[in-house]
Amino acid sequence: MADAAVTSPAGAPTRARYGSMSRDRRWALRWSYFFLILFAIFFLTPPIYMFITSLKTSQEISAEINPWWVFNPTLNNYITLLTQNIFLKFFLNSAIVAVCTVTITMCISVIAAFSLARMKFWGSATLATGVFLTYLVPETLLFIPLFKMFAWVNETLGIQLMNNWWTLIILYPTLTVPFCTWIMIGYFASIPKELDEAALIDGATWIQTLTKIFIPVALPGIIAATIFCFTVSWAQFLYPLAFTTSTSELVLPVGIITTLIKGDVFNWGQIMTGALLGAAPPLIIYAFLMDYYIAGLTAGATKG
Secondary structure (H helix, E strand, O other): OHHHHHHHHHHHHHHHHHHHHHHHHHHHHHHHHHHHHHHHHHHHHHHHHHHHHHOOOHHHHHOOOOOOOOOOOOOHHHHHHHOOHHHHHHHHHHHHHHHHHHHHHHHHHHHHHHHHHOOOOOOHHHHHHHHHHHHHOOHHHHHHHHHHHHHHHHHHHOOOOOOOOOHHHHHOHHHHHHHHHHHHHHHHHHOOHHHHHHHHHOOOOHHHHHHHHHHHHOHHHHHHHHHHHHHHHHHOOHHHHHHOOOHHHOOHHHHHHHHHEEOOEEOHHHHHHHHHHHHHHHHHHHHHHHHHHHHHHHOHHHOO
């Protein structure tokens, strides 16, 4: 009894401290859920509204009724777009441009990042910083000099680069290579140096070290860079708007706008449908590869 009387006052602050921590944790969780719900509402409202609008007829969209409810749901907007050859052409152009851009970008970025992160040479750190700073230049400042360069090539060499969908394969790496290289530099730098040192001691070349050691180990980072590159090349709007004009040469983001908006007439049902169908490939990729994407982006931050 005496021991209990002695120890109980000493234990009271401990219980109070743990009780306070528990209350703090509960409040932290409540605030976390509050902001998470607020975040979800803010970012999910537009796609939900797009989906609702895509199920409506033009008459129902223009009617003064509740815009968040579908009174006469229909799939005509989806059927109309998916049976139009021009929409399928837009989709095919976007797919070819995105796949080619990803292939070119990753071939350049992996080799460049490996060289800057592991093959130390004079000015490598400055060059790595310069690569990332190149990405920070907005594309709205780049498309004008690129336009002038294409005009010079046409006048000097007679090569017509304008108004061709394959021209976008040349343009998009100017946006994707710097950022993907920066991501891969961070990931390669997080790999222990003992791996490449052991490989070099065993007689491996730098190319063998890259292909047999670094690429398998850095696969999450490569996947993260690939997802980013695909998203940029799939959703790019300014470059195809400036460099392609013929309907058959357009990619999906520009094709939807130019063909479904005629003057001041907006076919909102098909516009929303086309936007949802266009957003489907990146969403599917993110759904299956999100863990790799997060791991690749956070690799550099966990070094050491």
